[in-house]
Amino acid sequence: MSSMSKFRKLAGISAFAFAAMTAVNSASADNWRYAHEEYEGDVQDVFAYKFKEYIEDNSDHTLQIYRFGELGESDDIMEQTQAGILNFVNQSPGFTGSLIPEAQIFFIPYLMPTDMDTVIKFFRESKAINKDFPKLYSDKGLELLKMYPEGEMVVTVDEPVTKPEDFANKKIRVMTNPLLSETYAAFGATPTPLPWGEVYGALQTNMIQGQENPIFWIESGGLYEVSPNLVFTSHGWFTTAMMANQNFYDGLSQEDKKLVQDAADYAFEKIIVHIDGLAEEALTKIEEASDEVTVTRLNDEQIAAFKARAPQVEEKFIEMTGKGGEKLLKQFKKDLEKVQKE
Structure with a gap:
C-alpha cells in the first residue's frame, strides 16, 4: 500500500467497523478486542499478534485486532478503551x-540510553517501569500490562541538522504532548x-519542516519521501505501553488474568527479538528506495550541544508533575544507573 493510500484510509471511525465491533461485544464476552497505533507488520502490530497467538493457543478466547485508522486516531482508541468498548489498547506515552502526565518522562531528552542491550535490561528490571507506572495507569482506569521499546528516535528534516541553531524557524511535528513540545523548543x-494522520501531507506541503519517529516507522509511513534528511541525535527511544480496561481486567477470573499476563510477557519476549536489527533493515530499505535521502549521525561534540539543553526539559517535567513526578524521575535515574553499572 502506498503512503498516500494509508493516509487516505484514515477518515475517522468506520461506522461499519464500529457497528461490527459493538455487535460482537454484546454477542460474546470471550471475543476480546485490541486496538493499536500502527500499520500491518509494524512493531505494535507484531506485538498484538503475538499476544493474540498466546491467548488463542492457550484458551478458548479469541482476539480481534484493529490497526491504525480502523477505529480512528490514538485519542479515539484510548477513549473507547476507557469506555469499555475495547478490552485492550496499545498507546505510546x-x-x-x-x-497521565508522568508518562511524559520518556520524552526528557538524553535520559534514556540508546544502546539496545541497556534499554532492554532497563525495561526488564526497572522499578519505575514495573512497579510505579502500573499504579499511575490504574488511577485512570487502565491495567498496565507491558511497557516496551520500539526503536531509537530519528528526526527527519527538510535539510540536514547538526546543531541546535539549525532548527531555528523550523516547525517540527510533535505528538500532542506538552513535554515533547518543550524538548523541541x-x-x-x-x-x-x-x-499522525496529518503528518505526511503537512510535510509534503511544507506546513511543517520535520518530525521524529523510530526509523522503521519512517520507512513504513513513507515519511522519507517528503522529509528525506535523517538525523540520528541519540536523544531517546520510542516507548509504548499495552494496557487493558481496568473494569474488564478486574472482572476476569484468576485463570484469565494469568493468561493475559502470560500473553503480555510472551509478546514482550517476541518483540525484543523482532526489533533487534529492525532499524538497520529499515534504513537499508529507505536508502534503496530513494536517492534523495541523507543520513546524519551526530558526533559526541554535536550531541553535547543538544544535551546541554536537556535540563530545562527535566525542570519542566517536574513543574508539570509535582512531587510525584520528581520522585518517579529519581527512581527512573536510579534504575538506569543500576543497569548501566551492570
Whole structure:
C-alpha cells in the first residue's frame, strides 16, 4: 500500500467497523478486542499478534485486532478503551501524556540510553517501569500490562541538522504532548502538535519542516519521501505501553488474568527479538528506495550541544508533575544507573 493510500484510509471511525465491533461485544464476552497505533507488520502490530497467538493457543478466547485508522486516531482508541468498548489498547506515552502526565518522562531528552542491550535490561528490571507506572495507569482506569521499546528516535528534516541553531524557524511535528513540545523548543525548533494522520501531507506541503519517529516507522509511513534528511541525535527511544480496561481486567477470573499476563510477557519476549536489527533493515530499505535521502549521525561534540539543553526539559517535567513526578524521575535515574553499572 502506498503512503498516500494509508493516509487516505484514515477518515475517522468506520461506522461499519464500529457497528461490527459493538455487535460482537454484546454477542460474546470471550471475543476480546485490541486496538493499536500502527500499520500491518509494524512493531505494535507484531506485538498484538503475538499476544493474540498466546491467548488463542492457550484458551478458548479469541482476539480481534484493529490497526491504525480502523477505529480512528490514538485519542479515539484510548477513549473507547476507557469506555469499555475495547478490552485492550496499545498507546505510546506520547499520547497518554495528557491523561497521565508522568508518562511524559520518556520524552526528557538524553535520559534514556540508546544502546539496545541497556534499554532492554532497563525495561526488564526497572522499578519505575514495573512497579510505579502500573499504579499511575490504574488511577485512570487502565491495567498496565507491558511497557516496551520500539526503536531509537530519528528526526527527519527538510535539510540536514547538526546543531541546535539549525532548527531555528523550523516547525517540527510533535505528538500532542506538552513535554515533547518543550524538548523541541529547547532544541531551538518551533514544536507543532499534529495528529499522525496529518503528518505526511503537512510535510509534503511544507506546513511543517520535520518530525521524529523510530526509523522503521519512517520507512513504513513513507515519511522519507517528503522529509528525506535523517538525523540520528541519540536523544531517546520510542516507548509504548499495552494496557487493558481496568473494569474488564478486574472482572476476569484468576485463570484469565494469568493468561493475559502470560500473553503480555510472551509478546514482550517476541518483540525484543523482532526489533533487534529492525532499524538497520529499515534504513537499508529507505536508502534503496530513494536517492534523495541523507543520513546524519551526530558526533559526541554535536550531541553535547543538544544535551546541554536537556535540563530545562527535566525542570519542566517536574513543574508539570509535582512531587510525584520528581520522585518517579529519581527512581527512573536510579534504575538506569543500576543497569548501566551492570
